[in-house]
Amino acid sequence: MIMALASTDWLMATGWRQGLFIHCIAEDAPTPLPFNMQDPPGCYQARDVSYIRAAAALCIITLITDIVATLLTGLGLRSKDHMKKYKYYKIAVYVMVLS
Structure with missing residues (x-):
């Protein structure tokens, strides 16, 4: 990205x-x-055309959500509690689908 x-x-x-x-x-x-x-x-x-600004905004939003999903996956990998690990992975997948 x-x-x-x-x-x-x-x-x-x-x-x-x-x-x-x-x-x-x-x-x-x-x-x-x-x-x-x-x-x-x-x-x-x-x-300065609206479609270029819209594409740039969507790409920046995608980059931010990808970073958040990566951090959540890292937290899931680091967690020792299986329930927390599952929650981090689940939220990370939802954020990645959103992006």
Whole structure:
């Protein structure tokens, strides 16, 4: 999930690529660029479009719930009491399904 959030390869065209938070234009990018961009070569903050913000929010929520589920699984592994272990695992599975 961290790699997906950090990647700039969500949308790609010749000489142009965009991730959730940044888009990059190559030096030799043919014009016209996607979405009629007029930016010079380099990397810039991603376009402020609602579907990009929604996808970023969902990915961040998924990352947080994955971390919580991993911590709960670790607590289950550490627990000596079988009932607590079962509860931690059960909650971890529910959180992972949620994510």
